[in-house]
Amino acid sequence: AQSVTQLDSQVPVFEEAPVELRCNYSSSVSVYLFWYVQYPNQGLQLLLKYLSGSTLVKGINGFEAEFNKSQTSFHLRKPSVHISDTAEYFCAVTDSMNTGFQKLVFGTGTRLLVSP
Amino acid sequence: EPEVTQTPSHQVTQMGQEVILRCVPISNHLYFYWYRQILGQKVEFLVSFYNNEISEKSEIFDDQFSVERPDGSNFTLKIRSTKLEDSAMYFCASSPGTPDGYTFGSGTRLTVV
Numbered sequence: 711a712q713s714v715t716q717l718d719s720q721v722p723v724f725e726e727a728p729v730e731l732r733c734n735y736s737s738s739v740s741v742y743l744f745w746y747v748q749y750p751n752q753g754l755q756l757l758l759k760y761l762s763g764s765t766l767v768k769g770i771n772g773f774e775a776e777f778n779k780s781q782t783s784f785h786l787r788k789p790s791v792h793i794s795d796t797a798e799y800f801c802a803v804t805d806s807m808n809t810g811f812q813k814l815v816f817g818t819g820t821r822l823l824v825s826p
Numbered sequence: 827e828p829e830v831t832q833t834p835s836h837q838v839t840q841m842g843q844e845v846i847l848r849c850v851p852i853s854n855h856l857y858f859y860w861y862r863q864i865l866g867q868k869v870e871f872l873v874s875f876y877n878n879e880i881s882e883k884s885e886i887f888d889d890q891f892s893v894e895r896p897d898g899s900n901f902t903l904k905i906r907s908t909k910l911e912d913s914a915m916y917f918c919a920s921s922p923g924t925p926d927g928y929t930f931g932s933g934t935r936l937t938v939v
Contacts, residue, residue, distance in 0.1 A: 716922075720884065742925045744925075744928075751935075752933075753917065753930060753931060753933045754869070754917060754930045754933075756928075756929075756930075759925065759926075761925055761926060800868065800869060802869075804925060806925075809921075809923065809924075810857060810875050810876065810923045811857050811876060811881050811882065811920060812855075812857070812925055812928065813859070813871045813874060813882060814861075814869075814871065814919075814928070815871070816868045816869040816870070817868060818867070818868045819831035819868055
């Protein structure tokens with residue numbers, strides 16, 4: 711079974727500063743990895759995903775993440791954040807060996823708080 | 827871009843009442859899912875559905891829950907007798923069978939009073 715750990719429940723940062731949100735996963739098989747963003751009282755929006763190929767994945771809104779198999783990590787980064795990036799960020803994993811049905815396992819989320 | 831549509835966006839119900847949450851998955855998708863997010867907590871898998879039957883369900887998905895694809899387009903989650911602890915955001919998702927294209931709806935916030 712897979713699991714996801716997001717060690718930081720909250721990350722405060724000033725506007726235009728860089729940010730890294732950490733995600734570590736546990737799995738006995740190969741995985742696909744995802745980052746979702748949830749703005750207050752809204753649904754889940756896909757930021758980016760790692761399926762295969764290049765370990766550096768670029769997503770929407772200037773975010774990127776790097777898949778590190780040896781460290782079982784998939785940290786999310788942005789070089790310069792905006793106030794509008796304030797939201798909850800969820801890392802998720804699924805088993806890549808399954809074809810068809812994929813159950814996503816989510817981390818507990820990291821709240822990014824961007825202040826002026 | 828194709829969307830997963832959920833209705834209603836917010837539902838308030840009295841404890842013990844039955845509720846049906848509705849979802850219209852993306853039309854050429856084959857796999858359908860329900861997830862739940864209790865306020866302030868993580869998103870949790872409830873159930874997956876393929877070829878008109880449940881393919882996997884979590885321990886949360888007890889006998890009070892059921893899913894159905896009644897007419898080939900809608901995908902519903904029914905809670906037979908709601909409890910206070912069923913208050914949560916419920917997300918529907920669909921996929922074509924590959925992780926590329928896995929899409930969530932915007933959710934239904936269920937409040938049980």
